[in-house]
Amino acid sequence: EPEVTQTPSHQVTQMGQEVILRCVPISNHLYFYWYRQILGQKVEFLVSFYNNEISEKSEIFDDQFSVERPDGSNFTLKIRSTKLEDSAMYFCASSQGEGNQPQHFGDGTRLSIL
Amino acid sequence: AQSVTQLDSQVPVFEEAPVELRCNYSSSVSVYLFWYVQYPNQGLQLLLKYLSGSTLVKGINGFEAEFNKSQTSFHLRKPSVHISDTAEYFCAVRSIKAAGNKLTFGGGTRVLVKP
Structure with missing residues (x-):
């Protein structure tokens, strides 16, 4: 069964540094998402992306965050200047369509900010 | 805006016993409802979904859930659990x-199945 793949599985970064988290969505999916889960807290929506633009973003997704689909297969999340509170598990997801189409999740990237 | 409450953060259960995980939601609009499972060190895997029609939905691994519109609930059940069902379970909603x-x-419910 096709999967969403995320790399790396664990990223350790110094505070203030830029970090890029990478995702390869399922190949025939058109909608892409990022979520995060701070340790011990709920999974929170960050952003959704369709047709090369952001379709919705949460208040967490401020100017420090950006997303990009640089080619036909990758979907990236960039954090420009990381803070300690950005430490979390970041999940990428994709769906074939909107509405009732389920979102398929990757295994996540654990981001640790030192 | 929507919110989802899972009343139990942890549920210990013996192998072959039944389990019910409670989920209540609040929304000003109609929603689709989902249950996801997260096994250790893995991502979220879709267990089942309610979109419309029959309020009892069946998912993978013997799980089922019942949508109750009047009580705004979507509780997950399994009649007989296995050790391999040890995981965290998340209820989720999406506006139609x-x-x-x-x-x-x-917030998730951690299920620990004991032998």
């Missing part, structure tokens, strides 16, 4: 009409 398709998750 809103753009963006964001999922709103509950």
Whole structure:
């Protein structure tokens, strides 16, 4: 069964540094998402992306965050200047369509900010 | 806006016993409902979904859930659990009409199946 793949599985970064988290969505999916889960807290929506633009973003997704689909297969999340509170598990997801189409999740990237 | 409450943060259960995980939601609009499972060191895997029609939905691994509109609940059940069902379970909702398709998750229920 096709999967969403995320790399790396664990990223350790110094505070203030830029970090890029990478995702390869399922190949025939058109909608892409990022979520995060701070340790011990709920999974929170960050952003959704369709047709090369952001379709919705949460208040967490401020100017420090950006997303990009640089080619036909990758979907990236960039954090420009990381803070300690950005430490979390970041999940990428994709769906074939909107509405009732389920979102398929990757295994996540654990981001640790030192 | 939507919110999801999972009333139990942890549920210990013996192998072959039944389990019920409670989920209540709040929304001003109609929603789709989902249950996801997260096994250790893995991502979220879809267990089942309610979109419309029959209020009892069956999912993978013997799980089922019942949508109750009047009580705004979507409780998950399994009649007989296995050790391999040890995982964290998340209830989630998505607005039927809103753009963006964001999922709103509950806080999760950690199920520990004991032999």
